[in-house]
Amino acid sequence: MHKWKRRKDKRPLEIMQAAVDLFVSKGFASTKIDDIAKQAGVSKGTVYLYYSSKESLFKAMVHELMVPKINEVERYILSYDGKQQELLKIVILQWWQTVKSSGITGIPKLIISEADKFPELTKFYVKEVIHRIQTILVNIIHSGIDKQEFRKVNPLLTSRVIMSSLVYFSMWDTSLKKYDQSGLEVEDLIDEQIEMIFYGIIK
Numbered sequence: 001m002h003k004w005k006r007r008k009d010k011r012p013l014e015i016m017q018a019a020v021d022l023f024v025s026k027g028f029a030s031t032k033i034d035d036i037a038k039q040a041g042v043s044k045g046t047v048y049l050y051y052s053s054k055e056s057l058f059k060a061m062v063h064e065l066m067v068p069k070i071n072e073v074e075r076y077i078l079s080y081d082g083k084q085q086e087l088l089k090i091v092i093l094q095w096w097q098t099v100k101s102s103g104i105t106g107i108p109k110l111i112i113s114e115a116d117k118f119p120e121l122t123k124f125y126v127k128e129v130i131h132r133i134q135t136i137l138v139n140i141i142h143s144g145i146d147k148q149e150f151r152k153v154n155p156l157l158t159s160r161v162i163m164s165s166l167v168y169f170s171m172w173d174t175s176l177k178k179y180d181q182s183g184l185e186v187e188d189l190i191d192e193q194i195e196m197i198f199y200g201i202i203k
Contacts, residue, residue: 012050015040016061017103019054024106024174028054028114028121058121062128066107069098070132077136084144085202089194091136092162096190099170106174108167134159141201150201158201165193 018039022031033054037044051057073091080087099105107125115122137159144150169186177186 011040011042011046012060013064015042015047015050016057016064019057019061020065020104020106023058023110028058028110029117055118055121059124061104062125065102065104066129069095069102070129070136072098073136074132077140084140084147084149085198088137088140088144088197091140092166092190092194093187095133096166096169096186100173100186105170108170109174112167112171130163134163137162144201148203151203153201158197162193162197169193 015036019031019036022035022039026035031054033047034044036054036057037047040047047057051060073095076094077087077091099107111122111125134156138155141150141153141155141158145152145155169189172180172189173186
């Protein structure tokens with residue numbers, strides 16, 4: 001009874017993880033609820049028990065797998081009392097490690113490839129994820145400028161540059177790394193990116 005209860009409690013997460021894998025590999029439009037059920041090892045009815053549609057499943061996935069991580073970053077920043085240079089480095093590295101450990105590195109690829117087909121879901125993702133991460137980075141950069149740690153760069157443009165690199169790293173890790181013979185890991189690329197950013201903005 002207890003084992004069955006624990007299994008039931010994990011089903012929404014198992015369904016979401018199955019959906020992530022299929023959305024990224026097959027595309028959102030091509031993935032059917034039947035496919036998700038099979039991948040998760042449950043019946044189609046079980047999927048509908050938790051989620052009324054693929055769209056609701058996608059939104060739940062963002063709220064359960066991504067938004068809590070953004071909340072954690074925001075809470076950490078509120079209690080942080082150090083140099084903004086170090087904070088920026090921590091946020092970039094921690095975000096990547098969190099995304100990787102949560103199995104959602106393929107989400108940027110999914111959004112880019114399906115954005116125009118599903119504009120409402122894209123707007124939802126931009127609001128709940130992209131704008132919030134951008135705000136975090138902009139605030140750190142603003143603070144660094146105010147504390148005279150950073151040059152007077154454009155915080156919005158600088159945050160977009162950082163985010164565009166993170167999107168590329170996610171796509172490279174999901175789709176390209178297996179074809180790359182260099183042996184590089186995303187962490188190597190992020191370390192180099194951080195050094196280049198600091199070279200450009202630190203006074």
